[in-house]
Amino acid sequence: MDTSFLETIKTYLKEILVSIGPELIYSAVALVLGIIFINLIMKVLKAALRKSKVELSLKTFVESLSIFVLYGLLFTLIGSILGIKATSFLAIFGAAGIAIGLALQGSLANFAGGVLILVFKPFKVGDLIHVNSSTGYVVNIDILYTRIETFDGRIITMPNGNVANSDVDNRTMNPLRRVDLSFKFAFDIKMETIRPIILEAMKAHPIVEKEPEPDVWLEEIGESEIRVTARCWVESIHYWPTFWEQLEAVKKALDAHGIETPIPRRIVYQGGEYKASESLPERKD
Known part of the structure:
Protein backbone atom coordinates (compact mmCIF):
# COMPACT_ATOMS: atom_id res chain seq x y z
CA MET A 1 0.00 0.00 0.00
CA ASP A 2 1.20 3.45 -0.89
CA THR A 3 2.63 5.16 2.18
CA SER A 4 1.57 8.55 0.85
CA PHE A 5 -2.05 7.45 0.94
CA LEU A 6 -1.74 6.40 4.59
CA GLU A 7 -0.09 9.67 5.43
CA THR A 8 -2.96 11.51 3.74
CA ILE A 9 -5.51 9.57 5.83
CA LYS A 10 -3.60 10.28 9.05
CA THR A 11 -3.35 13.94 8.23
CA TYR A 12 -7.08 14.12 7.44
CA LEU A 13 -8.00 12.38 10.70
CA LYS A 14 -5.73 14.68 12.67
CA GLU A 15 -7.38 17.70 11.09
CA ILE A 16 -10.81 16.33 11.99
CA LEU A 17 -9.73 15.66 15.58
CA VAL A 18 -8.24 19.10 15.87
CA SER A 19 -11.35 20.75 14.45
CA ILE A 20 -14.00 18.82 16.39
CA GLY A 21 -11.90 17.38 19.21
CA PRO A 22 -12.83 20.04 21.77
CA GLU A 23 -16.53 19.71 20.86
CA LEU A 24 -16.35 15.92 21.35
CA ILE A 25 -14.70 16.36 24.73
CA TYR A 26 -17.29 18.97 25.77
CA SER A 27 -20.09 16.73 24.52
CA ALA A 28 -18.78 13.74 26.48
CA VAL A 29 -18.49 15.83 29.63
CA ALA A 30 -21.97 17.25 29.08
CA LEU A 31 -23.35 13.74 28.57
CA VAL A 32 -21.84 12.41 31.80
CA LEU A 33 -22.85 15.45 33.84
CA GLY A 34 -26.30 15.45 32.24
CA ILE A 35 -26.93 11.81 33.14
CA ILE A 36 -25.86 12.45 36.73
CA PHE A 37 -28.07 15.54 36.90
CA ILE A 38 -31.06 13.63 35.45
CA ASN A 39 -30.63 10.84 37.99
CA LEU A 40 -30.62 13.36 40.82
CA ILE A 41 -33.75 15.05 39.51
CA MET A 42 -35.55 11.71 39.13
CA LYS A 43 -34.67 10.69 42.71
CA VAL A 44 -36.13 13.93 44.04
CA LEU A 45 -39.21 13.55 41.82
CA LYS A 46 -39.82 9.93 42.86
CA ALA A 47 -39.48 10.86 46.53
CA ALA A 48 -42.01 13.67 46.08
CA LEU A 49 -44.45 11.36 44.25
CA ARG A 50 -44.15 8.72 46.98
CA LYS A 51 -45.14 11.27 49.62
CA SER A 52 -48.06 12.54 47.55
CA LYS A 53 -51.46 10.87 47.20
CA VAL A 54 -51.21 10.53 43.45
CA GLU A 55 -52.43 7.25 41.92
CA LEU A 56 -49.77 4.70 40.98
CA SER A 57 -50.62 4.86 37.27
CA LEU A 58 -50.18 8.64 37.23
CA LYS A 59 -46.87 8.34 39.11
CA THR A 60 -45.54 5.95 36.48
CA PHE A 61 -46.68 8.26 33.69
CA VAL A 62 -45.09 11.35 35.28
CA GLU A 63 -41.79 9.52 35.78
CA SER A 64 -41.73 8.26 32.19
CA LEU A 65 -42.63 11.66 30.77
CA SER A 66 -39.99 13.39 32.91
CA ILE A 67 -37.26 11.04 31.73
CA PHE A 68 -38.28 11.58 28.11
CA VAL A 69 -38.25 15.38 28.44
CA LEU A 70 -34.95 15.52 30.37
CA TYR A 71 -33.09 13.29 27.95
CA GLY A 72 -34.56 15.21 25.03
CA LEU A 73 -33.15 18.43 26.49
CA LEU A 74 -29.78 16.74 27.12
CA PHE A 75 -29.47 15.50 23.54
CA THR A 76 -30.49 18.94 22.27
CA LEU A 77 -27.70 20.47 24.37
CA ILE A 78 -25.15 17.96 23.09
CA GLY A 79 -26.26 18.62 19.51
CA SER A 80 -25.78 22.34 20.04
CA ILE A 81 -22.24 21.75 21.34
CA LEU A 82 -21.47 19.71 18.23
CA GLY A 83 -22.74 22.51 16.02
CA ILE A 84 -26.20 21.14 15.23
CA LYS A 85 -28.81 23.88 15.33
CA ALA A 86 -31.55 23.59 17.91
CA THR A 87 -34.15 24.25 15.22
CA SER A 88 -33.24 20.92 13.63
CA PHE A 89 -34.08 19.06 16.84
CA LEU A 90 -37.32 21.02 17.17
CA ALA A 91 -38.25 20.10 13.61
CA ILE A 92 -37.53 16.41 14.30
CA PHE A 93 -39.53 16.39 17.56
CA GLY A 94 -42.39 18.26 15.90
CA ALA A 95 -42.59 15.86 12.96
CA ALA A 96 -42.41 12.88 15.30
CA GLY A 97 -45.17 14.37 17.47
CA ILE A 98 -47.46 14.92 14.49
CA ALA A 99 -46.87 11.39 13.18
CA ILE A 100 -47.50 9.82 16.58
CA GLY A 101 -50.57 11.98 17.15
CA LEU A 102 -52.16 10.95 13.84
CA ALA A 103 -51.42 7.28 14.44
CA LEU A 104 -52.71 7.25 18.01
CA GLN A 105 -55.71 9.58 17.99
CA GLY A 106 -57.95 7.21 19.96
CA SER A 107 -55.21 6.27 22.38
CA LEU A 108 -54.36 9.92 22.99
CA ALA A 109 -58.02 10.62 23.84
CA ASN A 110 -57.95 7.72 26.30
CA PHE A 111 -54.64 8.97 27.65
CA ALA A 112 -56.05 12.46 28.23
CA GLY A 113 -59.12 10.95 29.88
CA GLY A 114 -56.91 8.80 32.12
CA VAL A 115 -54.94 11.86 33.24
CA LEU A 116 -58.19 13.69 34.07
CA ILE A 117 -59.51 10.72 36.05
CA LEU A 118 -56.28 10.26 37.99
CA VAL A 119 -55.92 13.97 38.74
CA PHE A 120 -59.52 14.97 39.59
CA LYS A 121 -60.51 11.54 41.02
CA ARG A 171 -72.52 5.37 44.60
CA THR A 172 -69.93 5.07 47.36
CA MET A 173 -68.39 8.55 47.34
CA ASN A 174 -70.73 9.72 50.09
CA PRO A 175 -70.35 7.84 53.39
CA LEU A 176 -74.14 7.33 53.74
CA ARG A 177 -76.76 6.19 51.27
CA ARG A 178 -80.53 5.98 51.54
CA VAL A 179 -82.36 2.68 51.18
CA ASP A 180 -85.78 3.09 49.53
CA LEU A 181 -88.38 0.33 49.80
CA SER A 182 -91.73 0.40 47.96
CA PHE A 183 -94.85 -1.50 49.03
CA LYS A 184 -98.44 -1.74 47.79
CA PHE A 185 -101.52 -2.05 50.01
CA ALA A 186 -105.27 -2.18 49.54
CA PHE A 187 -107.33 1.01 49.79
CA ASP A 188 -108.91 -0.02 53.10
CA ILE A 189 -105.50 -0.27 54.85
CA LYS A 190 -104.81 2.74 57.03
CA MET A 191 -101.42 4.40 57.28
CA GLU A 192 -101.78 4.51 61.06
CA THR A 193 -101.81 0.71 60.99
CA ILE A 194 -98.92 -0.10 58.68
CA ARG A 195 -96.55 2.77 59.53
CA PRO A 196 -95.54 1.56 63.03
CA ILE A 197 -95.17 -2.03 61.78
CA ILE A 198 -92.77 -1.06 59.01
CA LEU A 199 -90.83 1.39 61.18
CA GLU A 200 -90.34 -1.17 63.94
CA ALA A 201 -89.04 -3.75 61.45
CA MET A 202 -86.62 -1.28 59.86
CA LYS A 203 -85.29 0.15 63.12
CA ALA A 204 -84.51 -3.37 64.37
CA HIS A 205 -81.72 -3.72 61.79
CA PRO A 206 -78.37 -3.39 63.63
CA ILE A 207 -76.55 -1.14 61.15
CA VAL A 208 -79.31 1.29 60.21
CA GLU A 209 -78.36 4.88 61.09
CA LYS A 210 -80.23 6.55 63.94
CA GLU A 211 -79.93 9.92 62.20
CA PRO A 212 -81.64 10.52 59.85
CA GLU A 213 -84.38 8.31 61.30
CA PRO A 214 -86.24 5.77 59.15
CA ASP A 215 -89.56 7.08 57.84
CA VAL A 216 -92.64 5.78 56.05
CA TRP A 217 -94.83 7.85 53.75
CA LEU A 218 -97.78 7.45 51.40
CA GLU A 219 -96.25 7.93 47.97
CA GLU A 220 -99.03 7.32 45.46
CA ILE A 221 -102.70 6.43 45.14
CA GLY A 222 -103.02 4.08 42.20
CA GLU A 223 -105.98 2.60 40.32
CA SER A 224 -106.42 -0.37 42.63
CA GLU A 225 -104.00 0.18 45.54
CA ILE A 226 -101.95 2.66 47.52
CA ARG A 227 -98.17 2.76 47.26
CA VAL A 228 -96.05 3.34 50.35
CA THR A 229 -92.36 4.23 50.50
CA ALA A 230 -90.17 3.28 53.47
CA ARG A 231 -86.70 4.82 53.82
CA CYS A 232 -83.64 4.43 56.02
CA TRP A 233 -79.95 5.39 55.86
CA VAL A 234 -76.91 3.10 56.02
CA GLU A 235 -73.22 3.26 55.17
CA SER A 236 -72.76 3.15 51.42
CA ILE A 237 -70.69 -0.05 51.50
CA HIS A 238 -73.60 -1.86 53.21
CA TYR A 239 -76.33 -0.63 50.86
CA TRP A 240 -77.26 -3.80 48.97
CA PRO A 241 -77.11 -6.28 51.91
CA THR A 242 -79.24 -3.87 53.95
CA PHE A 243 -81.72 -3.42 51.07
CA TRP A 244 -82.43 -7.14 50.79
CA GLU A 245 -82.49 -7.70 54.55
CA GLN A 246 -84.86 -4.80 55.16
CA LEU A 247 -87.18 -5.94 52.40
CA GLU A 248 -87.40 -9.40 53.94
CA ALA A 249 -87.77 -8.05 57.50
CA VAL A 250 -90.72 -5.81 56.52
CA LYS A 251 -92.37 -8.69 54.65
CA LYS A 252 -92.15 -10.90 57.74
CA ALA A 253 -93.53 -8.15 59.96
CA LEU A 254 -96.50 -7.57 57.67
CA ASP A 255 -97.21 -11.29 57.49
CA ALA A 256 -97.11 -11.53 61.28
CA HIS A 257 -99.85 -8.86 61.50
CA GLY A 258 -101.96 -10.45 58.78
CA ILE A 259 -101.48 -7.67 56.24
CA GLU A 260 -101.45 -9.07 52.73
CA THR A 261 -100.46 -7.76 49.33
CA PRO A 262 -103.52 -6.26 47.59
CA ILE A 263 -105.30 -8.15 44.84
CA PRO A 264 -106.30 -6.01 41.85
CA ARG A 265 -110.04 -5.38 41.88
CA ARG A 266 -112.42 -4.19 39.20
CA ILE A 267 -116.07 -3.33 39.65
CA VAL A 268 -118.22 -4.13 36.66
CA TYR A 269 -121.68 -2.59 36.39
CA GLN A 270 -124.10 -4.72 34.38
CA GLY A 271 -127.18 -2.96 33.02
CA GLY A 272 -130.51 -4.42 31.96
CA GLU A 273 -130.92 -6.53 28.86
CA TYR A 274 -131.52 -4.72 25.63
CA LYS A 275 -134.61 -5.88 23.78
CA ALA A 276 -134.67 -5.24 20.12
CA SER A 277 -138.46 -5.35 20.03
CA GLU A 278 -138.78 -2.41 22.35
CA SER A 279 -139.68 0.78 20.59
CA LEU A 280 -138.01 4.07 21.25
CA PRO A 281 -139.96 6.52 23.37
CA GLU A 282 -142.10 8.88 21.35
CA ARG A 283 -140.43 12.21 20.80
CA LYS A 284 -142.21 15.28 21.98
CA ASP A 285 -141.25 18.59 20.49
Whole structure:
Protein backbone atom coordinates (compact mmCIF):
# COMPACT_ATOMS: atom_id res chain seq x y z
CA MET A 1 0.00 0.00 0.00
CA ASP A 2 1.20 3.45 -0.89
CA THR A 3 2.63 5.16 2.18
CA SER A 4 1.57 8.55 0.85
CA PHE A 5 -2.05 7.45 0.94
CA LEU A 6 -1.74 6.40 4.59
CA GLU A 7 -0.09 9.67 5.43
CA THR A 8 -2.96 11.51 3.74
CA ILE A 9 -5.51 9.57 5.83
CA LYS A 10 -3.60 10.28 9.05
CA THR A 11 -3.35 13.94 8.23
CA TYR A 12 -7.08 14.12 7.44
CA LEU A 13 -8.00 12.38 10.70
CA LYS A 14 -5.73 14.68 12.67
CA GLU A 15 -7.38 17.70 11.09
CA ILE A 16 -10.81 16.33 11.99
CA LEU A 17 -9.73 15.66 15.58
CA VAL A 18 -8.24 19.10 15.87
CA SER A 19 -11.35 20.75 14.45
CA ILE A 20 -14.00 18.82 16.39
CA GLY A 21 -11.90 17.38 19.21
CA PRO A 22 -12.83 20.04 21.77
CA GLU A 23 -16.53 19.71 20.86
CA LEU A 24 -16.35 15.92 21.35
CA ILE A 25 -14.70 16.36 24.73
CA TYR A 26 -17.29 18.97 25.77
CA SER A 27 -20.09 16.73 24.52
CA ALA A 28 -18.78 13.74 26.48
CA VAL A 29 -18.49 15.83 29.63
CA ALA A 30 -21.97 17.25 29.08
CA LEU A 31 -23.35 13.74 28.57
CA VAL A 32 -21.84 12.41 31.80
CA LEU A 33 -22.85 15.45 33.84
CA GLY A 34 -26.30 15.45 32.24
CA ILE A 35 -26.93 11.81 33.14
CA ILE A 36 -25.86 12.45 36.73
CA PHE A 37 -28.07 15.54 36.90
CA ILE A 38 -31.06 13.63 35.45
CA ASN A 39 -30.63 10.84 37.99
CA LEU A 40 -30.62 13.36 40.82
CA ILE A 41 -33.75 15.05 39.51
CA MET A 42 -35.55 11.71 39.13
CA LYS A 43 -34.67 10.69 42.71
CA VAL A 44 -36.13 13.93 44.04
CA LEU A 45 -39.21 13.55 41.82
CA LYS A 46 -39.82 9.93 42.86
CA ALA A 47 -39.48 10.86 46.53
CA ALA A 48 -42.01 13.67 46.08
CA LEU A 49 -44.45 11.36 44.25
CA ARG A 50 -44.15 8.72 46.98
CA LYS A 51 -45.14 11.27 49.62
CA SER A 52 -48.06 12.54 47.55
CA LYS A 53 -51.46 10.87 47.20
CA VAL A 54 -51.21 10.53 43.45
CA GLU A 55 -52.43 7.25 41.92
CA LEU A 56 -49.77 4.70 40.98
CA SER A 57 -50.62 4.86 37.27
CA LEU A 58 -50.18 8.64 37.23
CA LYS A 59 -46.87 8.34 39.11
CA THR A 60 -45.54 5.95 36.48
CA PHE A 61 -46.68 8.26 33.69
CA VAL A 62 -45.09 11.35 35.28
CA GLU A 63 -41.79 9.52 35.78
CA SER A 64 -41.73 8.26 32.19
CA LEU A 65 -42.63 11.66 30.77
CA SER A 66 -39.99 13.39 32.91
CA ILE A 67 -37.26 11.04 31.73
CA PHE A 68 -38.28 11.58 28.11
CA VAL A 69 -38.25 15.38 28.44
CA LEU A 70 -34.95 15.52 30.37
CA TYR A 71 -33.09 13.29 27.95
CA GLY A 72 -34.56 15.21 25.03
CA LEU A 73 -33.15 18.43 26.49
CA LEU A 74 -29.78 16.74 27.12
CA PHE A 75 -29.47 15.50 23.54
CA THR A 76 -30.49 18.94 22.27
CA LEU A 77 -27.70 20.47 24.37
CA ILE A 78 -25.15 17.96 23.09
CA GLY A 79 -26.26 18.62 19.51
CA SER A 80 -25.78 22.34 20.04
CA ILE A 81 -22.24 21.75 21.34
CA LEU A 82 -21.47 19.71 18.23
CA GLY A 83 -22.74 22.51 16.02
CA ILE A 84 -26.20 21.14 15.23
CA LYS A 85 -28.81 23.88 15.33
CA ALA A 86 -31.55 23.59 17.91
CA THR A 87 -34.15 24.25 15.22
CA SER A 88 -33.24 20.92 13.63
CA PHE A 89 -34.08 19.06 16.84
CA LEU A 90 -37.32 21.02 17.17
CA ALA A 91 -38.25 20.10 13.61
CA ILE A 92 -37.53 16.41 14.30
CA PHE A 93 -39.53 16.39 17.56
CA GLY A 94 -42.39 18.26 15.90
CA ALA A 95 -42.59 15.86 12.96
CA ALA A 96 -42.41 12.88 15.30
CA GLY A 97 -45.17 14.37 17.47
CA ILE A 98 -47.46 14.92 14.49
CA ALA A 99 -46.87 11.39 13.18
CA ILE A 100 -47.50 9.82 16.58
CA GLY A 101 -50.57 11.98 17.15
CA LEU A 102 -52.16 10.95 13.84
CA ALA A 103 -51.42 7.28 14.44
CA LEU A 104 -52.71 7.25 18.01
CA GLN A 105 -55.71 9.58 17.99
CA GLY A 106 -57.95 7.21 19.96
CA SER A 107 -55.21 6.27 22.38
CA LEU A 108 -54.36 9.92 22.99
CA ALA A 109 -58.02 10.62 23.84
CA ASN A 110 -57.95 7.72 26.30
CA PHE A 111 -54.64 8.97 27.65
CA ALA A 112 -56.05 12.46 28.23
CA GLY A 113 -59.12 10.95 29.88
CA GLY A 114 -56.91 8.80 32.12
CA VAL A 115 -54.94 11.86 33.24
CA LEU A 116 -58.19 13.69 34.07
CA ILE A 117 -59.51 10.72 36.05
CA LEU A 118 -56.28 10.26 37.99
CA VAL A 119 -55.92 13.97 38.74
CA PHE A 120 -59.52 14.97 39.59
CA LYS A 121 -60.51 11.54 41.02
CA PRO A 122 -64.24 11.29 40.26
CA PHE A 123 -63.83 7.72 41.54
CA LYS A 124 -61.09 5.49 42.91
CA VAL A 125 -60.35 1.77 43.14
CA GLY A 126 -63.00 0.10 45.28
CA ASP A 127 -65.81 2.57 44.49
CA LEU A 128 -69.15 1.37 43.15
CA ILE A 129 -69.94 3.33 39.99
CA HIS A 130 -72.54 3.35 37.24
CA VAL A 131 -71.28 4.59 33.87
CA ASN A 132 -72.34 3.88 30.28
CA SER A 133 -75.12 1.46 31.39
CA SER A 134 -72.64 -0.61 33.44
CA THR A 135 -72.56 -0.91 37.23
CA GLY A 136 -69.71 -2.40 39.22
CA TYR A 137 -66.81 -1.93 41.58
CA VAL A 138 -63.68 -0.27 40.21
CA VAL A 139 -60.84 -2.80 40.27
CA ASN A 140 -58.18 -0.97 38.26
CA ILE A 141 -57.48 2.48 36.80
CA ASP A 142 -54.76 2.59 34.14
CA ILE A 143 -53.61 5.56 32.12
CA LEU A 144 -55.69 4.30 29.15
CA TYR A 145 -58.44 2.06 30.56
CA THR A 146 -60.66 1.62 33.62
CA ARG A 147 -61.85 -1.82 34.69
CA ILE A 148 -64.91 -2.55 36.81
CA GLU A 149 -66.27 -5.82 38.20
CA THR A 150 -70.04 -6.24 37.97
CA PHE A 151 -72.22 -7.94 40.58
CA ASP A 152 -72.31 -11.13 38.53
CA GLY A 153 -68.52 -11.35 38.30
CA ARG A 154 -67.92 -9.88 34.84
CA ILE A 155 -64.92 -7.61 34.20
CA ILE A 156 -65.72 -4.64 31.94
CA THR A 157 -62.85 -2.64 30.44
CA MET A 158 -63.80 0.90 29.44
CA PRO A 159 -61.64 3.41 27.52
CA ASN A 160 -60.85 6.38 29.73
CA GLY A 161 -61.78 8.77 26.93
CA ASN A 162 -65.39 7.53 27.04
CA VAL A 163 -65.48 7.47 30.83
CA ALA A 164 -64.14 11.02 31.18
CA ASN A 165 -66.83 12.32 28.78
CA SER A 166 -69.71 10.44 30.45
CA ASP A 167 -71.86 11.02 33.52
CA VAL A 168 -70.37 8.90 36.32
CA ASP A 169 -72.70 7.89 39.16
CA ASN A 170 -70.35 7.22 42.10
CA ARG A 171 -72.52 5.37 44.60
CA THR A 172 -69.93 5.07 47.36
CA MET A 173 -68.39 8.55 47.34
CA ASN A 174 -70.73 9.72 50.09
CA PRO A 175 -70.35 7.84 53.39
CA LEU A 176 -74.14 7.33 53.74
CA ARG A 177 -76.76 6.19 51.27
CA ARG A 178 -80.53 5.98 51.54
CA VAL A 179 -82.36 2.68 51.18
CA ASP A 180 -85.78 3.09 49.53
CA LEU A 181 -88.38 0.33 49.80
CA SER A 182 -91.73 0.40 47.96
CA PHE A 183 -94.85 -1.50 49.03
CA LYS A 184 -98.44 -1.74 47.79
CA PHE A 185 -101.52 -2.05 50.01
CA ALA A 186 -105.27 -2.18 49.54
CA PHE A 187 -107.33 1.01 49.79
CA ASP A 188 -108.91 -0.02 53.10
CA ILE A 189 -105.50 -0.27 54.85
CA LYS A 190 -104.81 2.74 57.03
CA MET A 191 -101.42 4.40 57.28
CA GLU A 192 -101.78 4.51 61.06
CA THR A 193 -101.81 0.71 60.99
CA ILE A 194 -98.92 -0.10 58.68
CA ARG A 195 -96.55 2.77 59.53
CA PRO A 196 -95.54 1.56 63.03
CA ILE A 197 -95.17 -2.03 61.78
CA ILE A 198 -92.77 -1.06 59.01
CA LEU A 199 -90.83 1.39 61.18
CA GLU A 200 -90.34 -1.17 63.94
CA ALA A 201 -89.04 -3.75 61.45
CA MET A 202 -86.62 -1.28 59.86
CA LYS A 203 -85.29 0.15 63.12
CA ALA A 204 -84.51 -3.37 64.37
CA HIS A 205 -81.72 -3.72 61.79
CA PRO A 206 -78.37 -3.39 63.63
CA ILE A 207 -76.55 -1.14 61.15
CA VAL A 208 -79.31 1.29 60.21
CA GLU A 209 -78.36 4.88 61.09
CA LYS A 210 -80.23 6.55 63.94
CA GLU A 211 -79.93 9.92 62.20
CA PRO A 212 -81.64 10.52 59.85
CA GLU A 213 -84.38 8.31 61.30
CA PRO A 214 -86.24 5.77 59.15
CA ASP A 215 -89.56 7.08 57.84
CA VAL A 216 -92.64 5.78 56.05
CA TRP A 217 -94.83 7.85 53.75
CA LEU A 218 -97.78 7.45 51.40
CA GLU A 219 -96.25 7.93 47.97
CA GLU A 220 -99.03 7.32 45.46
CA ILE A 221 -102.70 6.43 45.14
CA GLY A 222 -103.02 4.08 42.20
CA GLU A 223 -105.98 2.60 40.32
CA SER A 224 -106.42 -0.37 42.63
CA GLU A 225 -104.00 0.18 45.54
CA ILE A 226 -101.95 2.66 47.52
CA ARG A 227 -98.17 2.76 47.26
CA VAL A 228 -96.05 3.34 50.35
CA THR A 229 -92.36 4.23 50.50
CA ALA A 230 -90.17 3.28 53.47
CA ARG A 231 -86.70 4.82 53.82
CA CYS A 232 -83.64 4.43 56.02
CA TRP A 233 -79.95 5.39 55.86
CA VAL A 234 -76.91 3.10 56.02
CA GLU A 235 -73.22 3.26 55.17
CA SER A 236 -72.76 3.15 51.42
CA ILE A 237 -70.69 -0.05 51.50
CA HIS A 238 -73.60 -1.86 53.21
CA TYR A 239 -76.33 -0.63 50.86
CA TRP A 240 -77.26 -3.80 48.97
CA PRO A 241 -77.11 -6.28 51.91
CA THR A 242 -79.24 -3.87 53.95
CA PHE A 243 -81.72 -3.42 51.07
CA TRP A 244 -82.43 -7.14 50.79
CA GLU A 245 -82.49 -7.70 54.55
CA GLN A 246 -84.86 -4.80 55.16
CA LEU A 247 -87.18 -5.94 52.40
CA GLU A 248 -87.40 -9.40 53.94
CA ALA A 249 -87.77 -8.05 57.50
CA VAL A 250 -90.72 -5.81 56.52
CA LYS A 251 -92.37 -8.69 54.65
CA LYS A 252 -92.15 -10.90 57.74
CA ALA A 253 -93.53 -8.15 59.96
CA LEU A 254 -96.50 -7.57 57.67
CA ASP A 255 -97.21 -11.29 57.49
CA ALA A 256 -97.11 -11.53 61.28
CA HIS A 257 -99.85 -8.86 61.50
CA GLY A 258 -101.96 -10.45 58.78
CA ILE A 259 -101.48 -7.67 56.24
CA GLU A 260 -101.45 -9.07 52.73
CA THR A 261 -100.46 -7.76 49.33
CA PRO A 262 -103.52 -6.26 47.59
CA ILE A 263 -105.30 -8.15 44.84
CA PRO A 264 -106.30 -6.01 41.85
CA ARG A 265 -110.04 -5.38 41.88
CA ARG A 266 -112.42 -4.19 39.20
CA ILE A 267 -116.07 -3.33 39.65
CA VAL A 268 -118.22 -4.13 36.66
CA TYR A 269 -121.68 -2.59 36.39
CA GLN A 270 -124.10 -4.72 34.38
CA GLY A 271 -127.18 -2.96 33.02
CA GLY A 272 -130.51 -4.42 31.96
CA GLU A 273 -130.92 -6.53 28.86
CA TYR A 274 -131.52 -4.72 25.63
CA LYS A 275 -134.61 -5.88 23.78
CA ALA A 276 -134.67 -5.24 20.12
CA SER A 277 -138.46 -5.35 20.03
CA GLU A 278 -138.78 -2.41 22.35
CA SER A 279 -139.68 0.78 20.59
CA LEU A 280 -138.01 4.07 21.25
CA PRO A 281 -139.96 6.52 23.37
CA GLU A 282 -142.10 8.88 21.35
CA ARG A 283 -140.43 12.21 20.80
CA LYS A 284 -142.21 15.28 21.98
CA ASP A 285 -141.25 18.59 20.49
